Amino acid sequence: MNLYSRGDKLFVILNMVLIGLFTLSTLYPFIYIASLSMSTGFEARSGNVILTPVGFTLEAYKQVLSEPLFWSSYKNTFIYTIGGTLMSLAFIIPGAYALSKPQLYGRRFWNLVVAFTMWFNAGLIPFFLNMRDLGLLDSYFGIIIGFAVNGFNIILLRNFFEGIPKSFEEAARMDGANEFQVLWKVYVPLSKPAIATVALFCIVSRWNGFFWAMVLLQDEEKIPLQVYLRKVIVELSDDEEFATTLLTAAYSVETVTAAIIVCSIIPILLIYPFLQKYFSKGILLGGVKE
Amino acid sequence: MTSDPNFTGAAGPSTEELIFDATEAQRRRRPSRIERVGDHLKREWQLYVMLIPTILWLAIFLYKPMYGLQIAFKDYSVFRGVEGSPWIGFEHFQTLFGNDQFLRALKNTIVISFYGLIFGFPMPILLALMFNEILKQTFKKTAQTIVYLPHFVSSVIIAGIVITAFSPSAGIVNTMLGWLGIEPIYFLTKPEWFRPIFVGTGIWQEAGFQSIVYLAAIAGISPTLYESAVVDGASRWQMMWKITLPSILPTIIIMLIIRIGNMLEVSFEMIILLYQPATYETADVVNTFIYRQGIQGGQYDLAAAAGLFNAVVAFVLVMTANAISKRYSRTSLW
């Protein structure tokens, strides 16, 4: 049976074509970068790379991977990402739990203390000066602790905790569980999706974060991948000397840049299935609440 | 067996009764307030132990800088510190509002936000409506997977892609222009090109992901609405305009209010990566101005004043937006 009229069919097809085009335009830059990274510097410089690698070579990757700073920054990103995420969860999970409990004295006030930081922040300069006064410039610990808590994540998790039926806690209480046991043995297992969401929020923002790392870290040994990437992309592309010396080589500024981009995007692609699953839940969970 | 129908109390004295009487001595009606607080803390102290780290963190890393904001009214010197520096009142604010660079940054912030709103806001709605009309699930899933991806990519990488793609010598954009016989354009050094590139990049990066909110709203529409429309002979085009769009209108309005509330939140990280002195004219926003003056230039007090101004305006905008949306939807945003 034909459920759709001709007009409907046309509409459906046109719609698919438009979505298809938008999707391709999203995908294309990534393909372009990947192809660029595997082309020779000469072809890249001459603007011959359109879709697929031209004069296939892995010279650019060799170049990137032989740079010690690339490896140290990669390692640092892992340290900041894993350390920062664990630190965040260590603060956020108990904090959100306490704030979700109606028996907490001053609960409204404490919640306001958290929410206010989302509406008003002192800004770049006082935060920077504060970090400096605390002696947290140029320090791994400073980067990890300095961005551990954020109001949005606390409220997201608090909302989720509030949605857990009270009887779970009460049953555990009657069984003799204390608050820590209720949290650890009941709430945490029941909240796995929400905690995964918060963890992924942390992981992504840590992996991608560059501004504060750039501002707070002077020591090249401590910089994360994104700051290194910026150095290469922004600073070297302006550097005419570097650009010309490499003009005839098997690699160029463009191919090296592209290769670093590919290297730094791979971990995100690896966890992307999880990201997609939990992020959509997360933005809906944290966004609008009664 | 007979019994008194008005029986409402306990039975006669029993063993339990006698034991109960024995506890009469420890009997205390209505515990005092202090006792109640004591009981509460004895029972719930662990909750406070859980809360303290978070509150301390907020105090040290977010509230202490708010105290530090006072340097906006001081002649701050690194050696005297925040408290030791002398007060100078509103001098920094007077300087700022006489400063062409600051005024330019303020104007750029508003203009860039406004472009972002005009061009960026409808895009995710359109995408969500279109995604909803796709019948092939595999096609839909694949397309969604791809368009969400740029959201998770760092601004440095996005900037890298933009710089590479718009590069005058090798970039794909100029290559394509070359096919049309157009001379290479140094896009990133031209002030007139900065805003289109910046806003366009933002849409490219975020539109797909932002459509999730609207897709969720669409998923909440009762299928019976569509079924009865089909029975009435409505076309898909008509259903999209007459059912889907009106049904998600509340979500659209809330998102619009949030967006306006966050007007000043131009993603300055991206601007720092993309702008250069040649494009400051159209690209420099308040936060990048603060970054240059304060962190790069060391004029902490002046930059803090600019930041305070920014934060206060943003706060007023957000609170207004929250109040309006609360009224509109009876749900607050947080």
Next chain:
Amino acid sequence: MAGVHLNGIVKAYGALQVVHGIDLEVREKEFVVLVGPSGCGKSTTLRMIAGLEEISDGDLTIDGRLVNRVAPKDRDVAMVFQNYALYPHLNVADNIAFGLRIRKESKEKIASSVEEVGGILGLTPYLERRPADLSGGQRQRVAMGRAIVRRPKVFLFDEPLSNLDAKLRTQMRAEIKRLHKRLGATSIYVTHDQVEAMTLADRIVVMHDGRIEQIGSPMELFLNPANTFVAGFLGSPPMNMVKAIVVAGDQGPVAEFDGQRVQLQHIPALTNAVGQEVILGIRPEFVSVSNQSDPNLINLDVDLVETLGSEALIHASLQGDPFVIRTNTVGQMNILDGIKGFTIEPHLVKVFDARTGNALPGQVLEQ
């Protein structure tokens, strides 16, 4: 020795008092059911006994110990929740063992207790399953298993059957009853379902608006409700209420309404009661219907006869109010079509004071 004693128990939220001073003594091994419409304070009372709600005033003793300010875990009580509160991430055995683990019992003790409880409740084949893979009745059993494994002094049940369908509810009701017989533990059970109350309870406590209306065995309450509230709450269909005035009759007091007369029982409270407004409580089961014209007959306008097999429900109206009769169908089918009215024995007509709603004293129906 595990009695529960409530003495003037009050629950107030600020100025709002929701439980107005409950006095109740639950004896050892007794099964007491708190029943009442929603919002009557029964659940709040139960939760105060459990220690989940603070007691605003009054004394609560369990097993002779004042426990007002004792934490739930130290009261030696266990509770079965309405939604069971089974942990979805734990299997049946781990759910049952949860409380023992928290209390750091030995592994051997936990294993043997879980096994024993699983046996008692017929859960042995399901011990490895997750709650999501169980039927409603099985989940209910796990919830009970979690309560009994600790061998507490007192069991508390908060509407444990309300999430089940009608058939399972009947089955689980019988199971709870059997379990109570077997374990003999003091039990306090909250429900809004009067059938559950009638079938399970040793004694029923009828609550209304934060107060106790009446306490007694199911049959006491059924036959001798203390007031119109209890009369209307227990029994299905509920007791019919007919407004009337007491007049003098040849054979003692008579109630008159709409020109019809009903002979009342001789009780002292009615001897000088001519002119008093009363409410007659007539159980649907206590009348005999007739299709013959008879001067003693109380006439009815029959709207509808519902035949349910062995019995029939006759929906009629009296004085404009609905009046329901429940009668056997056996040998009566021929008269069901042409019912004109009914007769009732005087001692079966319960008389309430129309002003207070309380039963007149001295009228006691024997079981």
